[in-house]
Amino acid sequence: DTGVSQNPRHKITKRGQNVTFRCDPISEHNRLYWYRQTLGQGPEFLTYFQNEAQLEKSRLLSDRFSAERPKGSFSTLEIQRTEQGDSAMYLCASILGQGDSPLHFGNGTRLTVT
Amino acid sequence: AQKVTQAQTEISVVEKEDVTLDCVYETRDTTYYLFWYKQPPSGELVFLIRRNSFDEQNEISGRYSWNFQKSTSSFNFTITASQVVDSAVYFCALSEAGRNTDKLIFGTGTRLQVFP
Numbered sequence: 001d002t003g004v005s006q007n008p009r010h011k012i013t014k015r016g017q018n019v020t021f022r023c024d025p026i027s028e029h030n031r032l033y034w035y036r037q038t039l040g041q042g043p044e045f046l047t048y049f050q051n052e053a054q055l056e057k058s059r060l061l062s063d064r065f066s067a068e069r070p071k072g073s074f075s076t077l078e079i080q081r082t083e084q085g086d087s088a089m090y091l092c093a094s095i096l097g098q099g100d101s102p103l104h105f106g107n108g109t110r111l112t113v114t
Numbered sequence: 115a116q117k118v119t120q121a122q123t124e125i126s127v128v129e130k131e132d133v134t135l136d137c138v139y140e141t142r143d144t145t146y147y148l149f150w151y152k153q154p155p156s157g158e159l160v161f162l163i164r165r166n167s168f169d170e171q172n173e174i175s176g177r178y179s180w181n182f183q184k185s186t187s188s189f190n191f192t193i194t195a196s197q198v199v200d201s202a203v204y205f206c207a208l209s210e211a212g213r214n215t216d217k218l219i220f221g222t223g224t225r226l227q228v229f230p
Contacts, residue, residue, distance in 0.1 A: 031216060042118075042205050042220030043159070056215060089157065095216055102149060103218060105159035 002026070004106035006092050012112045013082055020078045021109045025094030032075050033103060034067055035091040036060065043091055049075060082113045116141050118208050120221035127196050128229050135191045135224045137206030143167075148182065148189045149207040149218065159205070165189065167211075196228045 005024040013019050025032045031050050035043035046065070047057045051072035061067075064082075069075040079086055089110050093103040117140040127133045139148065150162040163173065165182050173180045177194045193200055203225045207218040 033217070040222070042120075042207075042222050043218075045217050045219070048215065048217065056217070091159065093159075102161040102164050103159075103216065104161070105151075107156065107158045110157075 004092055004094050004104050006090075006106040006109050008109055009107065010110045010112075012114065015082055015084060015113055017082055018078065018080045019082060019111065020076055021090055021092075021111075022074060022076050023092030023094075023106060024074045025092070026096075026104055027073075029094035029096045029104070030072070031095045031097075032069055033093040033095075034075070034077050035093065037089040037091055037108070038087075046077075046090075079111075082111075084113045087111055087113045116208055116210060116219045118206050118219055118221035120206055120224050122224045123222070124225040124227070126227045126229065129197060130195050131228075132192060132194050133196050133226065133228075135193075135204050135206075135226070137189045137191065137221060139187050139189065139206070139208045141208060141210060143210040145211040147209040147211060149209065150180065150189075150191050151205045151207060151220075153203045153205060153223070155202070162191075162204075193226075196226075198228050198230055201226060201228045 007022045033048040034046040037043040045058050046061050047067050049069040052069050064080045067077045089108040091108045093105045095103050119138045146167045148165045152160045170182050179192045181190045203223045205223045206221045
């Protein structure tokens, strides 16, 4: 069990630039989730996939955000035209099946928009 | 609406003290799961416990214990004889089983600092 892997761990970018994060879930986990966590807050749900299908998106996910999971394995989260308000920790989690086990989280990608 | 409230923003204790972290939840579902996660400074969320809404038995795991009371919609977490390594942010979370999404709704967390 290699755990959920996220890259990069840290990203500093200038406002207006595009950024992309990658998440590699635990192998054979069919559900993958993206959360965002700002300082002093709990993680907030952004979106989730079952295999390659994106089944739910939060209202927090503006049209500048897009997530993909093309082959039902790894996932990418892209933010276009970054804003300072996008600065946060982006967490990825995965799970096998439904309700039978807890979400396994990665270490997150910390984004700083200057 | 689903909501998890952790009213304690930060708690400081001295090593070996017992400490209780409070969690109050709101949901209209009759079937749901409650969780506690630990987030050490490294940032990774570490799963501690999951409790089904139909199981109100309290649980003990080493120095950790959990008290689930549906009557007050609370799921409190107690650390006995706290240690410095317990210093972290602790999150309570709710998942509504009927929605079939495993999506977690988190509270705002309680930062626990244990001093030697």
